[in-house]
Amino acid sequence: MKRYEPPAGWVVQAYKFALDPGDTQTGSLRRNTGAARFAYNHMLRRVGAVQAQRAAEASYGVSEADLTPWQGWSLPDLRRTWNEIKQWVAPWWAACSKEAFNTGLANLSAALGNWHASRTGARKGRRMGWPRPKRKQAQRSARFTTGAIRVDPGYRHVVLPRLGRIRTHESTRKLARRIRAGTAQILSATVSETAGRWFCSFQVAVRRDHNRPAHAPRAGRVVGVDAGVKHLAVLSTGELVPNPKPFNAALKKLGKAQRRAARRIGPYDPATRSKRTASKRWQRAQDAVTRLHATVAAVRADSWHRLTTRLAQQFDTVVVEHLHVAGMIRNRKLARSLADAAPATLRRHLGYKTGWYGSILYVADRWYPSSKTCSACKTAKPKLSLAERTFNCTTCGLSLDRDVNAARNLADLVRHVDLELPGDAKTGRGAYVRSVRPAPAGWAAGDEASRPSGVNAGRQRTAADREFTFTH
Template identity: 40%
Template sequence: MRGKFGPRSGCVVQAYRFALDPNSGQEWALRSHCGAARAAYNWAVSWVTASWWQRKAEASYGIGEEELTPWRPWTLPALRKEFNRIKTTDPRFAEWWRENSKEAYNTGLSNAAAAFDNYAKSKQGKRKGCRVGVPRRKPKRKARLACRFTTGTIRVEPDGRHVTLPRLGTIRTHEPTRKLLVRIQAGTARVLSATVRYERGRCSSRSRWRQPGRSSALPGRMWWSGSTWASSTSRSWPTVPEGHGLRNKRLARRVADAGFGEIRRQLTYKGQRNACPTIVADRWYPSSKTCSNCGVAKAKLPLHVRVFACDACGLVLDRDENAGRNLVALVAACSTGTGVAGDQDTPGVSKPRGADRKTRRQRLGRNTGRGGRAGGASLPHPRRKETGDRRQDAEAQLALW
């Protein structure tokens, strides 16, 4: 059995999405294929779970483990083999299964195999995320109409306004397909699959294609392809901070709503697709605490302080602008490998004041005297000494500035 599909080295897998304008006959055929996928999925779920209920009933009668009904496999080859055996004799499929492409039934069987696999991994604790329940049958009124084609005639027509799908023929698109057609005609792309989905009162086709000659990247979506994200990453080196700030209750909700992880994923794979590296700043890189003019780092800079004021050189600058200048300098440092604090090429270099590791809160009364510093020592004038104590280290580590 082959494993999960993955792009070859030097290729990119991307997706384009186009709205379709089928006629009445083609729309009926599309709905028939999507319904066939749902019927195959429901059959697979019922066939696998039937053995579960049978074993449970036999166990209640006192039958031994060795004499129970054997488990039915839920792998895709096993489901496909059993479905091909019963489709000509089962009254649920015998009369109409020839009307649709085999890809429609393969879509439902593949979804069922994936659903059972996710359930088994979730129950065993091998799957991340929320707990997955037992796969259930899809009702006719609520199921999403979708069908995926991986073999057969899948073609984008030369006129740029039609696509050809197996057993469905040539279907007109609501929008031009020129972006994908140009790549196919140039020999820099090849269509791998096509998915037809009915949503918001319209059918749409989502085609996955492979482009050779580039570095491998994650699959994308049509509405991101060719947008300003891709063009901006090809001109500069984007810098993505790794910190999340979720410990701060006031910022936690807003940071989570912003979806920085998705932004980083988009920048990373689009940068790889355009041969443009993405620099990721370390979580504890002091971009806001470090002076962008002289390189001296502050020990603390609370969030309510929106203006950065350097105690060494007297620079007064907006906090965010100062952090942006430091990130730009970090990109230059990573490209030249100067050994600056936070440089990707020199992970062994420490940051000023231990900023490369998370700080811990000390409990009162435990090796702290009366709540002061460790060993009972006190620091009456922290601001008077902090700049001078770290100036020498900062000049050695932040020599770029």
């Protein structure tokens, strides 16, 4: 499937609304999301069976021309095969939208493509295994790309194919006004269930003029942001953004809910190591645990959205670190706190919000010692343990909170960089995302006389120069 590329000045973003469906509509939602899961599982078994059959035939010396026909896993191949067999394997297929089955087939095509890319080395990261079947307990979702997809003029309903008008818990005024003004166009809609609640997420192409809201005056040109655990983030201005620690706050309630669920009759009997029918009380206890986890995730997401939106609106340039969170979380003493803070969310959100509001995002090099370097004299310490929460410089005598010191060092990284970038220097998402490395020792912020010589020295930077990492 070809990826949608928005025109110049437009970005793709999501508008998510909580739904309030009736009993009949809830049954239709579950039926369509179940159809997506069924198509995924059935075609996954078919692809695996064809592969196993071909391998068995090849082991007996059968020629390539006489082997069982290959089952391709591209979306057109999967869709073609499904249309040929659906009347036998799913005689109820007419009761669901064709987009529901297409959702499962598209997910399977992507999963198998990622598995093959990982196996051949084309995909970076941890080696991926063969896709697993989706269980009924998995999150239900279905994506609609064609048909009647719109928001109701009354701001209280959404219209989806085969599902009709569904009431929403909140007003859809923001999206409806943009569509009426011609500055937004709905591309697709995805319905999903989280902790017993149904949501509808619209993928929308929106035209943005990169203007800052009137209520968000510029507080400064450059700000360094140091993500942490004790505080959600520390700004170079000295502001300490509190960390709500939602998982730690819900830990006591979560423990009680999980102990209550453990006392119920679940689907697995540990004594006989066999499956059994779970009781309704067990299901209600599991639902309570799920709702607690959903609340924790919602509080965490809200905290990061509030902070990143404020940074993108109020500052011209935001500098963050490129944190290796996957490596940091291996420390078992910090794993829970790091997962609760989710520091990688900072860079992900700013990556697109800075493009929305016309600001610039710089990402410092992963190995830049922002915490070990003095923000006043730029002297770097060889070691600095996590237990030392105050940075004490032995050269100039500076004594400062280590996180504030790190944030100031991040802000100083781009003092020498021209901040007014032309429009053609944007990334594909409209954001100015640059990777910078520290200047040499002794290069004071704004000190043009001490700028080192090199290919970029003594001339005006162009848009092409800014596409590369700043190295000295």
